[in-house]
Amino acid sequence: MIIDCHGHYTTAPPALEQWRKRQIAGLADRSVAPRVSDLKIGDDELRASIADHQLRKMDERGIDRTIFSPRASFMAHHVGDFATSSAWAGICNELCYRVTKLFPDRFVGAAMLPQSPGVDPATCIAELERCVESYGFVAINLNPDPSGGHWNAPPLTDRFWYPIYEKMVEHRIPAMIHVSTSCNPSFHTTGAHYLNADTTAFMQCLTSDLFQDFPALKFVIPHGGGAVPYHWGRFRGLAQELKKPPLKRHLLNNIFFDTCVYHQPGIDLLAKVIPVHNILFASEMIGAVRGIDPETGHAFDDTKRYIDASPSLTSDDRRNIYEGNARRVYPRLDAALAAR
């Protein structure tokens, strides 16, 4: 079985974006604010938005299941306040849930949280539990920078975030550490902010003892871990200077990297440097980079090709990257698969 642990609903029907625009307009003028019930998207529309896009590509590429969450760049936690994020997360999560019900053999949900800058993350727990308990979601996306590029939240290792971690451990769900749209003109969203956040999150964990407080906590760092595997020697050396244990013992029981690296040499490096046990297959397809690579004739985000071609991997390694590791990191996914 091939499990893609990083899919977003980037192809939702246009009514969703229209509702969001009205919600944002409503922040300035309450009279135009929409109700949640104003959004009407039928099952046929939902089905078509998936069947013609994610599902078609999954079939073409041989991907069996995708862990599916709301579009990352649309989370935009910097917009409005907690009530804004709460209504928006509720809508986006429900749509993903409906996709998982329409295609129960192919999609399993991961939740967007209603984060808001400066707001206690404990306010997200109701939505988190609703998604896990009512929707059967198996993970969350956690945004380390709800400000959208101003980076004024406490580091992920601060007790500020502990209420979320307690619930993650209780419900046995990992978090993908994923920022959203940058509203800082310094940072291009998908070309800088996403990768920077991956590197930043890893280094925050490296300097801390977070996983001593939460030995069962699991973070998936997307986009191949940002700059981390390429600079693995730097990080090993920094850990040594900071008198931390070797990275394998210090972080690799808790941190996993996905394979959203869009060329063969990048995947080859990832597979060589990071223990196979810590690599989870993912493509983030129909995401940041949707084109065809003129050097290969294949889609940049068709990451399965790179893994299949990576010379340092055995067939056992590939089984772990494609399935085994995900079933271990996402125990609720494993349970759902076993139950089917």
Place this chain on the structure above:
Amino acid sequence: MIIDCHGHYTTAPPALEQWRKRQIAGLADRSVAPRVSDLKIGDDELRASIADHQLRKMDERGIDRTIFSPRASFMAHHVGDFATSSAWAGICNELCYRVTKLFPDRFVGAAMLPQSPGVDPATCIAELERCVESYGFVAINLNPDPSGGHWNAPPLTDRFWYPIYEKMVEHRIPAMIHVSTSCNPSFHTTGAHYLNADTTAFMQCLTSDLFQDFPALKFVIPHGGGAVPYHWGRFRGLAQELKKPPLKRHLLNNIFFDTCVYHQPGIDLLAKVIPVHNILFASEMIGAVRGIDPETGHAFDDTKRYIDASPSLTSDDRRNIYEGNARRVYPRLDAALAAR
């Protein structure tokens, strides 16, 4: 000849740091502010601080010359105002100049600029020209985030920075794009902020047409280009989506990557993905990662070993990485070497 294009004076005599501490104390209480003339460091002290450290390692590793600039993390442009940065840059640059006079066959200078958050970069031109004209410096370090991790300056592609670029082109000096200490608790200075800045700067250039305005402008992106080479497919794909020319034509006449990547697989990826023409040897020795790699028994920052061992490089490639490319990117260095 082997030229290390990325060295900082990290081993300056302690009197320098003591002066800086007094300068910072003087921001709150003018009565304790030091004068520039209060700093007294003799030639013997300077000589020892180099001979026992950088120079010894250069000899051990077979490095002939280092492009030498003030300590990056000490620049701390976020401290005080323009007058603060101006006095501090003047002192730091003069010390580097004295090092180049004491060891004229081994060190050539690169200038720290007296940047300050929110201040017009044109204010840096006097120091830039002093360093080039009086000190024979061959490059500058340009900090894209003088705030130290708040990223509130305009992107490098904004006309805000053009006065610096005009002077760089006029004097035929490249800039290493190098941030300083992070005062944002989200970002570890050498483990996150430095690498993020490298990625950010590259992506700023990618989204712009800066090098159409300045075809002769040259940027060196340190630390192996941050996350860029590892994600080269992502950047090629983003350029394609943004309707930019292929990266080689769009950016690689103007952007160069150093080799401060502290393990063999990272250097192997860099050498495979980035054209050899765009790779400059560097180690940033006695910098962020000073320890011995227990996996190899050699210093993490002994990057020459990785380049010597990298299987995709020919001896011609190595000559270019070690010498030829630096002489082309730093024409004033080339002229100085030819004159000796």
